[in-house]
Amino acid sequence: MARAPGTPDIPEKTRQAIALYLAERSANGRIKRGAASAAAKLFGCCRQQASKFFKERFKGLPTAKRGRPQAPVDTVRIARRIARVSATPHHRRQTLRALAHAACIPKTTLLRYISKQHVKRVTVRVKPTLSVEHKRKRLAYALAHIERPIGRRLHRVHHMYDTVHIDEKWFNMYKASNTFYLTANEAAPYTSSPNKRYIDKAMFLAAVARPRNDSHR
Incomplete structure (x- = not known):
C-alpha cells in the first residue's frame, strides 16, 4: 500500500x-x-x-537520495534584500509591516529570514544616564531601610507598613522601549537620556503604600 x-x-x-x-x-x-x-x-x-x-x-545498487531535492539558495538575492533592510531607517523598522513597506520585501519573506537568523528582532530600552552621585544616593536610600532586630544576627528589610509615599506619577507620551528588526550583523541602537523629564509626560498625583490585610473585615 x-x-x-x-x-x-x-x-x-x-x-x-x-x-x-x-x-x-x-x-x-x-x-x-x-x-x-x-x-x-x-x-x-x-x-x-x-x-x-x-x-x-x-545487490549493490546505488542508494537513492532521501527526501525532496534541495532548492538552490539564491545568495545574491538574499544579500541584496539584507542590504535594503540595513539601509532602512530605524524608525521604520519597528514593525514587520512597516519594514516590509519601507524595504519593498514581502512580510512572509521577512518571517522566513527571521527563522533563518538573517534578520533578528531586538528590544531597545532607554537607559538612565546615572552619575556617581546618583548611584551613591540610591545605595544610601536602600541601606537606610536595612535593619537588624535585637538578638538576631540576620539583617532584614524594613516592612514599610507604616510608610505612605505621596508621589507624582508621570506617564510617558511615547514609549521608552522600542522594537527593531535588524540584520544578523547589526548591533542594536543605543538610546539614553539624562533624565526621563526630557520625554513628554502626563502627571497624576498618587499615594502608594504596601497593601495590608484586615482580618476583621
Whole structure:
C-alpha cells in the first residue's frame, strides 16, 4: 500500500529492518513470493519500496537520495534584500509591516529570514544616564531601610507598613522601549537620556503604600 501524501520519509533503521526481513526470505538474491507484500504490511510501506531497500543493500545498487531535492539558495538575492533592510531607517523598522513597506520585501519573506537568523528582532530600552552621585544616593536610600532586630544576627528589610509615599506619577507620551528588526550583523541602537523629564509626560498625583490585610473585615 502506498504511503499517504505528507507522510515523513522512512527512517534508516526501518529501511535496514526491511532489508534484513527480506534477506531472510530470499534465495539466490531473489525475494520469495509474497515476502515483499508481507514486509510492506508489517513496516507500513509499499511493496515497491520494500523491494528497493532489499536491492540497495544486498545487490549493490546505488542508494537513492532521501527526501525532496534541495532548492538552490539564491545568495545574491538574499544579500541584496539584507542590504535594503540595513539601509532602512530605524524608525521604520519597528514593525514587520512597516519594514516590509519601507524595504519593498514581502512580510512572509521577512518571517522566513527571521527563522533563518538573517534578520533578528531586538528590544531597545532607554537607559538612565546615572552619575556617581546618583548611584551613591540610591545605595544610601536602600541601606537606610536595612535593619537588624535585637538578638538576631540576620539583617532584614524594613516592612514599610507604616510608610505612605505621596508621589507624582508621570506617564510617558511615547514609549521608552522600542522594537527593531535588524540584520544578523547589526548591533542594536543605543538610546539614553539624562533624565526621563526630557520625554513628554502626563502627571497624576498618587499615594502608594504596601497593601495590608484586615482580618476583621
